[in-house]
Structures are given as C-alpha cells and as structure tokens.
Amino acid sequence: MRIVLVGPPGAGKGTQGELVAERLNVPRIVVGDLLRAHIADGTALGERARAYVDRGELVPDHLVVGIVEQELEPHTSGFVLDGFPRSVIQARLLDRFLRARAAELDVALHFDVEDAVLASRLSARERADDTPEVIATRIGGFRAAEEALLEHYRGRVVELDAVGEVDEVFERLLDGLREALIAA
Template identity: 40%
Template sequence: MTNIVLFGPPGAGKGTQAEFLKEKYNLVHISTGDVFRYNIKNGTDLGKQAKVFIDEGKLVPDEITIGMLEAEVDKNKEAEGFIFDGFPRTEAQADALENFLNKKQTKVDAMLALEVDDEVLVQRLLERGKTSGRVDDANEEVIRKRIKVYYNETAILKSYYQKKDKYYGVDGVGSIQEITTRLSEVIDKL
C-alpha cells in the first residue's frame, strides 16, 4: 500500500495533480476540501460546523476533519493506497493520521510538497474563483489570509516529515505534465 500526503499552499495544484497520480498509481484521492464541500452541500452536522471556519479562511478543527477523513478511508477498505490532499495540516493531525493508519497496518510513505511562489498562487486562485463558484477563491483578501494561515500553521509539517525522511519538495510551477513527471519520479523511488 502506498500512502502519500500531497502538500502545498492553496492554489499549488494539489487537486489537479492528485487526479493524475491516482490514475497512474491506482490510489484513492481523499481531498479534505472535497469532503468538506460534500458535507456542507448536503447539510450534514459536520458540514455545518466546517462551513463557519472555511468561510472565515480558518482551519477546520481537528475533531471535525479527522472524523470526516476516517469515514472516507473506511469507505475504501480495498484501496491500494491513498493520496491525502489537504490533510494533515498540523502536527496533531499528522500524529492522528499516523495512529489511524497504524491501526490499519499501514503508514504514510511520503509527503510530496508542491512549492509555488505566493503571487503565482494568488493569481491561480483568483482565476479559479471566476469559474469554480468557490467564494473562498473570489476574494483576494481571503486568499492571502489562507496562504498566511498555511505558512503560520501548517509549514511546521515540513520539519515533521523531514525528521522521518519522508519530505520531498517538488517544483509546482510549469505545465501540468511537467509537474506530474516530477512527482512521479519521487513516487517511483519509494
């Protein structure tokens, strides 16, 4: 089983790359953003709670996020592995993921971090906001706050996974195919 944490700031291309990687390596893509949007759209209790935080550009509390994530993993018991996109975001979440996967007799194999300049991220997200209907991508102030939250609260995971020799920084600028090739080169060596 291959389990990858796909990491990077909002707009780095995690969702796009995850689509290619899941097909190539036969993995299940679990995007916390997609899980949150599904729960919000369907008005679940967890979705209503998560919406308040997302609308303010804040991280959703661990207990909500972990509950949603565990349910997604459990739905895919026969999976060959997972791409975790948008999770973990904190050391506490990384520990919770590790503990959860240990119970399933597996582990995180690598954190692949897409590295992209902040101004490129802002422009990507504003463009996405024009077509996606996502309100969190339509407001530059909210976008910049999300990027700041990423650096302040989640960048610590870089050192967390570096200590475990599982961190791989990958240039997230270029064509989709170029970025996919860079990510694949890392995965193929795992």
C-alpha cells in the same frame, strides 16, 4: 502507496493529485469536498461542521479527522489525500489512525511554489471569494503551518517544483515518487 499532498492553495495539488491517483489506481480523497458533502447531506458530522462554517470559523480538528477517517477506512492500502493534514496535530492523528491499521504514510509530496505565483494563479480563477486580501490570508495561513508539517514528515517528504506545464510537473512528481520508493 499512501500519499498526502502538502502545499498552499493554488499550488496545483488538485490537478496533480488527480493524475497521480489515476496513475497509481488509488482514490484521491479531497477533504474539502468531503466536508461540503457531509454538510449538504446533513450527516451528523456535517451538521456539527455546518455550525462552524456558518460562523465563518475553521472546522475543528476532531470533526475533520472524523470525516477523513470514515473515508479512509476502506482505503488504507493506498490513497492520495488532498487538503489534509493541514497541521501537525492533524498529521499525528492521521499517523495514529494508520498505525492502528498496521499502515503508515509513504510520502508527503510538498508542492513548492512562490507566493507571487500562487497569488496569480488564485486571482486567475475569478472566484468571488478570491480577493487579494483573502488570497494573502489563505497563503499566509498555510505558510504558518508549513514548516512544522514538513518537519513532522521529515524522511518522507518529496519536494516538487510545482511550476510549469501540467505534464512537466507530473513527470517531476513521478520522478520524485520513484526516488522515494528506491530510498525506502
């Protein structure tokens, strides 16, 4: 099963993504981790991305897509993709990559969490960069792209109430995936 996780920072994508990847026996591909690893390892893509990161800018789509495609190449039969796509442009590029390999995305799992809950979760992490202003900016940045991204994936979106205990949310997630498989 090929799944992308769609949700703002603090929605629980990492926790639930890890659980569902383990359950489905597919890799969980965390794009932020990949990007940091490429930068740390000094790969060609990492060096190009570092220039943007060092300036505090977002890494351009073409570089992020290159990193994602390298990682996905051996896993087109199944994966959980966390942190990508973040825009319709990235979603279209992912679709094109998969189609070229006779594959397509099965599910866009949308993590539904209110902004106040997100802010509380992110504040509780006590990371130096999680100030109220930065948190609001990160949530706002996601919300600005969310509607268009969900529209792009219409017909493949599984809505997930991502508030509650980890095991409760995971059961709802599995129920949503089962329903999606039955509908397909």
